[in-house]
Structure formats: C-alpha cells, structure tokens
Amino acid sequence: MYEFDWSSIPGALPYLWQGMVRTLQITAVAIVVGIVLGTLIALLRLSKNSILSNVAAFYVNGFRSIPLVMVLLWFYLLVPQFISSLIGRPSIDIRLLSAFVAFALFEASYYAEIIRAGIQSVSRGQVSAGFALGMTSGQTMLLIVLPQAFRRMIPLLLTQAIILFQDTSLVYVIGLTEFFGVAYNTGNRDGTLVEMLLFAGAVYFFISFGASMLVRTLQGKLAS
C-alpha cells in the first residue's frame, strides 16, 4: 500500500501561490483580450463585406483547427524575434509574453464564435427599432445589440473561461511555470510527485467546479 506523504505541501504553498498568480494572469489577459478581439472578429465575420468576413472566418477556422500546444510553441518561437526586431530586447519575460499573445489570439477565435451566435440571437426587430430612432449601424450595434448579446452569452463566455483556466497548464511546453508547473517541479524535487499532483488536481477541480456552479446559478437567473 502506497503511503501518502502530505508533509511537503505546507512548505510549498508560497510557491504554489506564485504559480496560481501566474495562471490567473494568463487567464485574465486571455479573457480580456480574447473577448475584445473576439467581438471585433465576430463583427467582421458578420460584415456584408465578403473580404472582411472571409478573413475573419479564416482566422476563426484556422485557430480552431490547430492544437493549442502547437500555437503556444509557434508563438514562443515567433514572438521574441518579432518583438526584438520591433523594440529591441524587452524587459518582460519573453515566455510569459508569448504565452499572453498565444492564449489571447487563440481564445479570441473561440470567443468570436460565441459572440457571433450571441449577436445573431438578437432579433432583427431590435435592429430596426434602433435604426427607426435614427441610430447609426454602429450605435445600434453598441447600444442595442451587443449589450443583449453579451447578457445572453455570459454563461458560455464563463464556461469558455473555465476551459481556458485549465488549459493554461499547457504553458509548461515553453518552460513557463504556472500553478501546475510549480506543483510538478516541487513534487519532483521532494519525491512527492503523486501527492503534489493530487493536490494540484484538487485545486483545479474546486476552482473550476465552483465556477461552473456559479455559471449554473447565473444561467438560472438570466433565464428568468
């Protein structure tokens, strides 16, 4: 029978916390940039201009057809060269920066589809009402359609954020340590890998599960 040894966890907590901060950083950046960029892409995709809508469709389908790990690696290889050719050596950790960029662009493709569906779920009559009051297309989109679309999309956007939160663990491929990486490294060092990974798994579970419960409550509220 395997003897669990949990004794090394309390000592590792400060490091684990640092890892969690990094995880949350990447998640937050990807959510914010992803939603803003995703909204723009969704609008382009719905545009009557076929060139714009095709470019947007290509972006979305492209990113959704490539494994996230690969996107991370590519950006890790690309971003540093791009940045240094632009502004010289950056002071920020290049791995973190490429993770931010990769996640933000990748998530934008998923958010774009969610938001597009949201925009399309708002009835044509609402658009007509905005127009009839003298609003421009831009005003109607910004003041009438998007607020309603986002309200309906909140549960889906949050669900996507939960997936993203778990996916951040993939940054280990570019040598960046976030929560999962810290757990793995410390476990390895102390010879308590099993305990550490069980603990890390439990933390992911509680955060994700808690957030899912929140989504369900929100869904109930929005439905009423």
Place this chain on the structure above:
Amino acid sequence: MISIKKVSKWYGEFHVLKQCTTEVSRGEVVVVCGPSGSGKSTLIKCVNGLEIFQEGEILVDGISVGDRKTNLSKLRSRVGMVFQHFELFPHLKVIQNLTIAQCKVLGRGNQEATEKALQLLEMVDLSGHAQKFPSQLSGGQQQRVAIARALAMDPIAMLFDEPTSALDPEMIKEVLDVMVKLAQEGMTMMVVTHEMGFAREVAHRVIFMDHGEIVEDRPKTDFFGSPGTDRAQQFLSKILSHSA
C-alpha cells in the same frame, strides 16, 4: 409631408409593391388596410428606409429616402415608428428606452431628455413605470411606452405598423386611445391597421391595398360609405362582420 411616387419593390422574383403612389399631408391621418401579404407593412417600412425599394421615389419633408446621398439616420430620427411587436429595448429601463436616442442621436443632455421622457410617460398614462424594465409591463403598456419613445424624438410624422395586432383584445383600446389623442393633436400619421373603428374615428383617408397595389385611396366617408371596388367591399365586410 410624405409623398410616395410609383414605388415598386421586388423580393427576388416576387413583386411586393406595384407602382404605389400616395401622399400624406401635414396633420393628416391616413390608415392603410388590406389583407395580410398585401404589402402594407412593406410600404410603411419603405417610408423611413427600413426596407429598400427598387423603383420610384419617396419624399419625406422634401428629402428623398431612396437617394444614396441622403443621411438616412438623420431622416429616421425625425420620423417616429411604432412596431407590431413593440421592440422596446429589454436591457434598458422604461425611462432609458425613452432617453437613449434623445441623448445619443439628438445630443440632448440627460436632464432635458429625462424631463421630456417623464412628460411623455405621463401623456401615455404610465407615470409610475419609469424605473421598470419592459418585461415587467403588459403588452398594452409596452406599446404605449414604444409610442412615447418615438414621440420623444419630436417627430414630424409617425408611422404605425400594425400597432395593435400583437395585443390581447382588452389592451387594444388603451393603445388606440393614445393614438386617437395624438391624431387629435394634429400629428401626421400613417397607420397600418385592421382597426376600422380607429379609421372611422380619426382617419382622414383610407388606403386599401391588395397584392402589392394601392387599390383604393379615398376619404374615409367615401371608403366606408361605398367602396369603389369589389375587393375592398369584400375585405370590409369580412373585417366588420368579425368585429361586430
């Protein structure tokens, strides 16, 4: 005020409007009726450019709706429209429904817009409901809010697209009462409706449409007294026997 000249529209092969010509003068109330699918809603939506048409010309206060150079948003801000399904903005409170376009389109200050809104809510007898969301109101109340929302823009004319056909019978009157009040105050109105009682009470002229054509366009007394065509006669007898 509104002048429609030989307007034709096609949805693909389908000829929706056929050479429609009519006129609504300042202060005039014109009721447009006809069987469903006759093109009456399409015609009224062409007046503020919510629907495009391929041939003919529509002038509103001398400005051509079909002209590409016309600033359609500006023109629409001067013409109020009330929809069959109210189309209040569900994410905004009643008061915000009435102020948003005043502020964002006309550039009015929040206080001025709010005062105007409250005044109009009082006019449609909904003073106590300013802070509610549309979903908390009945259909009749929502439609009265929608009328107030359109009036908040100080329109030069009002278009009504079947304003009572989505309402339960007991709520129709409260909406019609507001419309009658408006008509009596001299508002220029073009109203697509089956409510012949309303037409009898306040309309100056009645337009009867069928299969995309304006079949009759006559003063109300003539229209109700002796419809000039069999089609109008049949339509009237159906509608009137139903409401009797």
